[in-house]
Amino acid sequence: MCGIAGWVDYDCDLNGARPIVQAMTDTMALRGPDAQGIWIDRHAALGHRRLAVIDLEGGVQPMCAAEDNRAIACLTYSGEVYNFVELRDALRKRGHAFRTKSDTEVVLHAYLEWGDACAEHFVGMFAFAIWDVREQQLVLIRDRFGVKPLFYQPFGHGVLFGSEPKAILAHPDVRARVGLDGLRQVLTAGRLPGCAIYDGMHEVKPGYVVRVSRGGITERRYWKLEAREHTDSLVVTIETVRAHLDRIVQQQTVSDVPLCSLLSGGLDSSAITALADRVMRRRAHSPVRSYSVDFPDRGMAFVPDPLRGTSDTPFVHEFVKEVHTHHTEVVLEPEQLGDSGVRRAVVDALDANWNVGSDLYPSLYLLFDALRKHSTVALSGEAADEVFGGYQWFHLPEAINAPQLPWLRDFPGLGHVLSKDLVEALRLPEYQADMYAQLTAATPSLPGENSTEKRMRELCFLALTSWLPVLLDRKDRMSMAVGLEVRVPFCDHELAQYVFNTPWSMKTFDGREKSLLRAACDDVLPEAILKRTKSPYPATQDPGYERLLQRQMAARLANPSPMMQQTFDLNALRGISGNPVGKVSISNDRIDLDQALVLIDWLERYDVERV
Template identity: 65%
Template sequence: MQAVEGGQVVACLTYSGEVYNFVKLRDELTKRGHRFRTKSDTEVVLRSYLEWSESFVDQLVGMYAFAIWDLRKQQLLLVRDRVGVKPLFYQPREHGVLFGSEPKAILAHPDVVARVGIDGLRRAMSVFRMPGDAVYEGMYEVPPGHIVKVSREGISTRCYWKLEGQEHTDSLEVTVETIRSHLDRIVREQTIADVPLCSLLSGGLDSSFITAMADRILRQRDGKGVHSYSVDFVGYSEAFEKDAYRDTADTPYVRELVTQLKLQHTEVILESRTMADKPVRSAVVDALDKGWIHAGDMYPSLYLLFSEVRKHSTVALSGEAADEVFGGYRWFHTPETVNGDTFPWMQFSSSRLENLLAHDVAGELRLKEYEADCYATALRAVPHVGQTGTEKRMRELCYLHLANWLPLLLDRKDRLSMAVGLEVRVPYCDHELMQYVFNTPWNMKTFDGREKSLLRAAVRDVVPEAILQRVKSPYPNTQDPLYEKALRMKLNEAVYTASRKTMKIVDPVALSELADDPVTHVGTHWDRGDLDHSLAMIDWLERYDIQLHLHTN
């Protein structure tokens, strides 16, 4: 989009995402003399820049990644939203810079090679994110809440927002009321859309509130409620077995909310064999621009869910990020992980993908050292305000989840949804809500002796009691043994057909052992996730023709 003044183009914009307060900004800009040709938030962003220059980012509320080229200053601004919901990458070149919302846009340039160094491989194989890091050599990610300025003088980076440490003085009652007020505002903002909007429903506390509140608001606004979607696997609910993370299946809770609110609802039922299909798994690798090394079958499952939702809706609301904001994961409440010396979720990571790499590659990686260095760096960034003991430690853990774990989940959600043309909004990532809840003390976050106490108290009048009392249950994994069988067969095929270059990076003997091992049997040293991860790794190395450079930086 171009901005014209005096018959001359003065600035242009390429834009991804949504600015939720654009109507308010447009009214203000109109009062200041700006004239609009469209009703889009894109034009509001461009005109905001012309009015307030670089400080315009302070006015924006939403999820966005965009570039503004100012013809007057011969200056490019790359801007990413405060929390990093939308991705944005760039690669400096001799005479300028390449940029895009995903690495594939930069890799498409004829002069760019998909080269990965030892640091990039470490990043690709780590279950955490460090701000600004990218997998491919020479490439960077614009950190959340940052502006990258490119001019003939060079490249500079400025942080315009980050979580700040503030003393929390509100009472428990006021805190709960304030959180509810934020949530009401956020859902009202994010249910505004000129395309079909729906909600992703899991039957947990987080998505149930978003769905119920969106339904209430939409019925008041236009008399028609929200269409919700849930995911399940063939035979999963009927034959559900408890595991280390899941005490209950989602579907009974989903149906309870659907019945109570009389929602228009669709259950998306997936077949395990479909999730194991090579075209589906390759589509996931293409969406991510790399393999995946955690959460197993969640990636192809999410891709298929989003593909089905996109047939009917263009925008979806998600409950993502509530666990990070309000302290919902089990490891927040497990002493051995709370008192550990690494990212707490890493102690639950079962992937041993480094054991499947060639000896010289594995020797260079030194993943434990890399993880320890990143953990120490992440801890130094925590904004303390005088806490000691348990309160200090839990503040650290809350910050690590928001700064180093949540970016991994947001990237997954955005890449897999946008790969099929679905925009997923994440209400719990509102920066004002995050800032407020982050600074509430841990004893307030757990005042009723459970996880997510503040959220449960704030939404009690909207969510059914059974869902309010339900213990946190992660996104479901298929329990179908045929899925594992299919993966083992495909891994054997991949080892047999992979190129010599790929076989120099991985260990074919270890991969064959994994493929032949019944990994779900008690006492084996592999996890089913290793099958998922190794297949994705091989597919990435092959499809992207990765050039691996082994040198320690």
């Protein structure tokens, strides 16, 4: 995994711009701590920071292909193509010769063979840029679900691009400007494909190719979820899901550096960890390393909340007892979660605030930082809920029937503590309704589908295309901020496409959530985990965390900055920061305090210009 950056301008000789390109590339240092490189060819400059995972000696970038000792194409690449060995064999049969064992070189030669259609041959997570010297054009390509990020901004007679906005913002002539649409994105839990927070900036959409030439910028979609008739029986469907999972885990446990698995004691992470353990025992004759997160209980028993009915810890212990992974439990104190340095690192990693949950982002960051001391690659159970239908709102009639993004019931946002003028200008309900309308209109459907199946397909599509990107971005930014590569097996496009088309009645055939996944993995999991209901990523219940946030907000309110006064209703903030804290606290006040603090920190530290 790596970080990429670059600049193309048809009116400039970029050989004299190396210091600027170096500054852009340097912003990606945490994503790629192992090596760095810059390649410039008059109108194109490519930068790369490397996290070495495959072929540690051979995968140096930017990587060029040459004919007659002259470069014909140059690649800067982030990600993993899991089927690179099979592709390398196919390309050799077509006459290609390889100097390394890296997937990077396979990606480059695949482009030489198939042009931008190379993306259709890749199985994996990736975001890369190729400067085609012959055509004098830049090609930007992103994986099908957008697991790896890639941003670009038209600039001069060309573009700037990078794995994160900070690479583009490092150019001295680019300002951190945010308009109302950008703020609406900041304050809404959900995504519209292609949109970026900063004015003038865009994301390469998942499953898209963007071409930059002298004639301008064009984009082409190379993959999308499609509605197809599902004719397999239930037994065959379960067998097919398991076959996909076995293939995926076999592919995604290939690494030349230490690998581990994230374990929450839930169905998703437990299934991946158990399957990975089987592979590692066969391949390396040792158990897989597993990691979980927990919080000190201070002598207080876990208290169920609206999202979490059970504590993870007993289920993690049950799993480890039965499967015998090499397990480490990372225990996080409230002081760590509220530490100003940690929170600043999280905001820097995001190039923005966080708008989902309370301590989830710093918790993930600290968990990843702990396991990075022993591993460079981690497997995650992310995306199973979106693929298999695991969330509560998939199963609640009031959520199913509501014409809105269903997860907004759990993440209502900060509207009630913003300034009156800003609330009126943002018109968040209208923006969110428009998001919902655009996404539902894009949902594929089958002729003759009954209303229930059509609606549930719609909700699955919303989850995969608007909610999942929020979680993938969180996972990517928090992991890459410590130089850790996190792989997400459930984002395999063949698995996702197959399950997307299984009828909802089949996805819930046993009357529970994620029935297909449970049935496909029932031979590798403890009974307790098979019976456990969905529980999201854990949050600390220690009231000390909320009291810490209250103190931080009180310090802010004692001397509010002009930006803070412009953004918030200060009386509303005083109200929530002065409310009493319960013995066990994951309150709405706590979530509001957390998100308000990081919002103002981002706006001030990035010197955001409101437009």
